[in-house]
Amino acid sequence: MAHDLESLVIRHTHRIPFPKGSAGEGAATARQFDAALTSVGFKLSVELLEHLSGLSEAAVLRTAERTLRIVSEMVGDHVRHNSYFIDFPANVPDTEEFWMRCVVKALGDDTSRDSVLTQLARGVLNLLSLPTYGRYQHTYEEMLAAQDELIASASDRVTVLHLGRDLDDEVTDLYLALAGSTTPLGEDHLSDLETLAERCALGPQPDSIPVRENRAVVNKARLAVGADLLLDTVVDVLRLACAFSGGDVTLQEPTRFRALPRPVRRALLAGLDAVVAANPAKLADVHAYREPFKRLGERLHPHEYPRWPHAADVFAVARGEKDARSFDSRVEKLLDASDVLGAVRLLESAPGKLFRALDLLLRVAAGQEERDAVVAAAIRVAPEVSGRVVLSVREHFQNREGESDKPRVFVNRRGGGWVASDVRPPVPAADRDRLIAALDAEIRRRLPAPARLLLDPDVLDVALPLSGRASGAGLGVLPRGSLSPVDGEQLRFFVYWKETERRTDYDLSALLLRSDYSTDSWLSYTSLRAVGGEHSGDVTEAPDGASEFINLCLDRVRSPVIVPQVNIYAGESFEEVEESFFGFMLRDGEQKGRPFEPRTVRMKSELRGAGRVALPLVFRREEDGRWRAKWLHLHLKGISSANRVEENQISVSKVVRAVVEREYLTVRYLIGLMSDRTTAVELWDGERVPDEPVTYIGLERPEGLHPDSRVITLENARDLIPG
Template identity: 30%
Template structure:
C-alpha cells in the first residue's frame, strides 16, 4: 500500500478506481473491442493519448509505457471515457475540480500595500455613500452602483471590477452576472518555468476491470493486518474495499484474527449488514469477539457511531438473533475482564444494555448477566434473577455477594491504588499480567522505584515486551530514551476526535542513565528480533532522507491528504521557489454564511511574534508574504479560495525564523458542517502575476479540513532551515472574530513545543525504524545520501544484529556496491526512483515509478504492522 492518498469532497468516500489509483498508482481499463486486437491505432486515438499525457503532466502524473500501450488498443469512445474518469479522480485529489478565483484576481500583484487604508475606504463607503450621489472617495459622478445581492454601493472608478471577484466592501460572493464584475479583462501571464512536483507519479496499467477485485483483495488484506487504528482515509478505503472484495457468503478471505480493534468492529459490522447472510456470518462474528469492548464497538458502528468510541452513540434497535449473538459473545468472556472493560465506557454500556436486555436471558447467558449486574450495581433480593447472579458469582474467584450488591475486584482498581501509594512491589506483578499496560506505565514505574526495584521493573519489561504490539513498543522507546535529561515541556495528544496537542511543564525528575540505557536496549532489541523474523533478503537500500520522517502515531485523527505524511515529519522545501498556501471551502445548507481565513504567523529564533499575514495585514515586509484577500462567504457551487505567497529569502531577511500556517473559522462554524473544506500548499517557480493562481501541477500537499474544530494548524516552516514540518493538529478556540495575531502566544507555545518534541528523539523516526528492519533482514545495506552518493554496509562474520544496526550510517563502512548491477529486494525510499527485483518490498514517501504489480508497496503504518508479536 502506498503513502499517496487521494481524497474527494470532505467526508465523502471515493470510488474503487480512485482508491486503487491512490494506493497502487494503477489504472484499469475496459476490455478492448475484438477489432482492436488486430487493428493499428488510429491517428485520432494516438492524438487523444498524447492530449491525455499532456493533461496528466499538468497535474503531476505520467503514463507508463505499458499503460500507454494499453490505451492505444482502446476505441476512441473507450479512450475518451477512461481519460475523463482518470482526470476527474486526479482533479478531486488535487482540489483542481473547484473554482479557485481569489478576491484579487491579479494576486499577488494587486494585493493592496496598505491594508488599513483599504479598510478605511471600505468603512467610509459603507457609512457615507448614498445612491445617486458622487463617490465619497473620488467624487466621480455616475460611477456608484449597488451590487447584488448584498446591495453595497460600489464605485467602479475606485474599485476595479476586473480585479475583484466579490463585493469590495463586504467581500461576500456576488452574482456572477453582476455588471461590476469584469473578469474577461484579466488574463494571467503564462508561466515560463514550471518544474514537476516532488510527488510526481508514474501511472501503471493494472489490467482489465475484472483485475480490480484481485488488487482490491490485496489492499484489503494489508489494511486488516494493521495493528493500530486506521486513519480516516484508510477507514473510508476499507469500506470501499470491503464492498468490492469482501464476500458475506464465503468468508475464506476473512482472517481469523484482526489485530486492529476499531478495524475489527468495522469489518464485523459490514458482515452483519445483510440479514440474509446472518446464518453464515454470526458464528464468524462471535468467534472474533475477544473483549467486551469489541461488542460495544460493533454496536456503535452498526448504529452509525464511531468505532473508536470517542463520541457518544445513540444505539439503534438490535434484531433478536443479533442481540442473542452479542450476549453469547459476552457470556464466553472472563467475567472480571469483561466487567473491567465495561467500566472504561460505563455510560455507553448502560445505554447499550437497554437494547441487549441481558437480564431477560440471565439463565441462558449467566456470565453476561453478572457482568451487567456489577456494572449497574444491581441490588440482590430473593427473586429468580438474584438467585442466578449469586450462583454465577460463586464460580468467579474475584466476585463477592456478601453485600446487597454484586462486587468484582477489578485489576485496574488494584493497579491505581498501588501506584497512588507508590507501592512498586504490589503494582509490578499486576502490570506484568498485562504487558501492554506495563510498557504504557514504564516511566511512572521507574520514577517510583529505587535502584533494586528499578532492576525488577526492567526484568519484568524484558519478560513482557515480546507480547506487546509494535506501536506500543515504539512509543515507549521514544519516551524512555529521552528521560536521562530534564525536559522543559511535556506534549500530550489526548484521545479524542481531533488531534489537539496539550503542552505542560515537565515536572518529572530525570531517570538514571543506566536505567534508561537498559530499557532502550531491551526495547530496541525486541524490534530487531522481530525484524529478523521477517523474510531475509540479500540487499536493502535505505535513503538517508527518511531521517526527517516520523513513525506514524495517533493515526485515528490524521487528515485525509494527498501525500500521507506522518505527523511531525520534516521535509526540505525547494530552494528559490515561492511557497503558496491555499484554502478552499464551500458552505452547506446547514452552515449558513461561513468565513474561513487562511493566515500565517511569523516568529523569530526565540519564538517571539514578529508579524502576521492574514485579512488584517495583507502584506508583510513588502512581498515577503502576500495574502490574496479575505472572502467572507462561499456559496455553492463556486465556494471561495484564499492564498498566501511566501518568499522564504525575503522572510529570512525580515527576521523571520519560523512561520506557522493556520486556518480559522472566523464565525465559529465547524469544518464538518461545511459541504467542502480543504487546504494545502504549492511550490511555485513563477514570480508575481504569472500562471494560474491554482496550478495543480505545483500542488505538493492537499488535505481535508474535518472534525468539529474551528482552527487547524497544518504545518510549520523553518525559514532558515528551508524545511516544512507537518503538524496536522487543531487548536482549541472559542467565540468568533478570530484573527491570527490574537492567538500569537498560543501558536508560539504550540510551535515551540511540537518542534521540541519531534527533534528531541521522543518520537521514533521512520529512518530509524527502516534501519532496524534493514539490519534485521538484509546481509548488505546500501545508504543513499542526499547528494546522490552511496555507502555500503555488509554484515560481518559474528556481527550481531544490534551491532550491525548501530554501524549503519557511520563512517565504518565496507566496499561500495554497484546498485545498477544488483538485485534489490527491499528498499526504504523518499522517492521510488530505484529499480527493484520482482517481488521486492518498498516503502516510498513518493512512489514515483514503482509498479504495484511487481513490487509490494508499503505504507509507513505497514512498516510498524509487520513487527507484530510472534
C-alpha cells in the same frame, strides 16, 4: 459501486486497476490522456502507457475520464479557486488602504451610505456591512483572464500512476492491508475500510486484525452477511454496536444507539455471553465504559434472553449491581501501598499495560533494586507487546533525557493539541538507557532483513506512522513530526471551504515567528502584506465555495519560522462544512500562473477536527539557510467565533515549539537498526533502479522496479511498523 472502488484503489495505491476493453489503436489518445494528467501533476508509467496504447480509443477515453476526475480531486483541482484580489499576488494593497477603498465605495452607494455614516459617527465600523468587502467582485473566468499562464518547470510535482491488477484483486489487497494494519487508521481510511469490508466480508481475511477499531468495522460487515464475528473482549461488542449505529468506534465520542433489529440483538448478546463465559475476568473491562454499556443494555433487552446469562452480567456490572474488580484498580491499590514489586508482578500478566506504566513505575520505585525489577520485567514481556507500543514507549523515553525544561505536548485522537509544563521527576539516566537499549534490541529482532534495501533519501526524516490519526488524509501528507525539505522560491498556502447551511467564514493566516518563537508579524485579512508575503484577500461566505491564499517569497522572508493556520471566524466547523481542505504549493521565482496551479501542489490535506484553529505544519529556516517543513496536524480549541491570528499567537507558538523540539522516531531510526544486520542499504539516486528484486522505501514508487520487489511508500508506510 465499481467506480467508487476504483477511486479507493487509485487514491491509496496510485495504481489504475487493469484497464480493460477491446484491442485497438489507442496510442494517440493515450498520449493525450498523459498530457492531460501532466496539467494536474500526474503522469502514466511507461508500462501503463504501453497497455493503454493497445486498447481502443473508446476504452482509453473511459479510463481517462474516470482517472482525471479522481486525481483532480486528490490534488484539489475539482473546484474553482477564485481569489478576492483579481491579480494576486500582484498589486495587493495595504490593509488600511484597502479598507478605505471599501468605505469610499460604500459611501457612494445609496443603499449602504446611511448605515456606514452612522457607524463612522460611532467610531466602530463593521466591515461586513460594506458591499464590496468579503465577496468576490469578479467571476472566476475574469480572474483567469487577468493571470499569466504558468511556465512549466522541472521542479513541478510529477506523481506517477502505475498499472494495477484486476479491480477485484486490487480491492482485496487494499482491504487486507487496511484491515490488518498494525496501527490505527485515520477517520477517512477507517471509512474506506468500511466500504471495502462490505465487499470483502466473505472473501480472504487478514491473519489477524490487531486494531480494535478496524475489527469493529469488519465485524459490522460480517454481521450483515451472517459470518462469524471476531470478538475476544466485551468492548469489541460495544464497538460493533457503535459501528452498527453509525457512531464512533474509537469510543471517544458518545454514540446514540439505534433501535436494533432482533437478529442484531441476538448476535450481540450471544457474542457478549461467549466472551464472558470463556473468561469471566473480562467483566472488569466494563468499568471503563459503564455509561455506554448501560445505554446499550436499554437497546438489547438482555432480560428477554435468559439463555445468555453471562451477557446479562455485563449490564449488571455497568449498573453497579454486580462486582467485577478492574485490573487497573488492583494495580492502583498496590501502588497506593507502595508495593511496586507487587504491581510489576501483576502487570506482567498484561504486557501492554506494563509498558504504558513504565515511566510511572521507574519514578515511584523506592530504590535501584525496584527499578532493576521494573526494567527486567519490561525486557521479559517485550516480545508479547505490539510493535506500535514498543516504538511509542521507545520514543517516549527518547524525550525523557535528564532535567528537561521542554513543555509536554498532548494530542488526543482527534488531533486536538495543548501543552503543559513537565513537572515529572526525571527518570534515572542509567535505567532509561538500559531500557532504550532493550527496546532497540526487540525492534531489531522483529525487523525483516532484506538482502538488498533501496532507499529514497527524502524518506529518512519521515516520522514513523505509529497511528493513522497522526496525519490527515490527502496527497503528499506526512505523519506528525516528519521533516521534509522545501525546495522552491515561492511558498503558497491555500484553503478552500464550502458551507453546508450557514454563512461560514474561514480565515487563512500565517504567523511569522522569531527563532525564540516570539511573534515577528503575521499575514491575515488584517495584515494583507508583510515582509516577503501577500494575502489574497478576505472572503467571508462560501455558498458556492471560497478560497484564500498566502504567497511568500522565501528569500525575502526575515522570520525563521512560518506557521500557516486556518481560523474559523464564523459559521460551521471543519466537520460540518460540505468540504474543506488545506495545502501548499511551491514555485520557482519566475513562474507565474493562477493562484491555484495543481501541478505545483506539494500537499493537500482534508481539514478535519473538533477545534476551531487548524495547524497543519510549520516551516523553519535551518542554519544552512534552507527551509524545511515539520508536520503538526493539530487543532486548537479556539473560541466559538471570531478566531484570529492576533488572538491565538501565544497558544500557537507554545504548541508549535513543543512539537518542533520533540524528537520523533523516523525511518532513519529503523534503517539504522536494519543496517546493523546483514542488510545492504543503497541510496537511490532517482535514476536507474536495480534489475533484481529489492525492498524499496521511499515517498513514491519509482518506475522499473522488478515485479517481485517489496515497495513501501507513503500510501502503505504503516507496513514499516513490525507486529
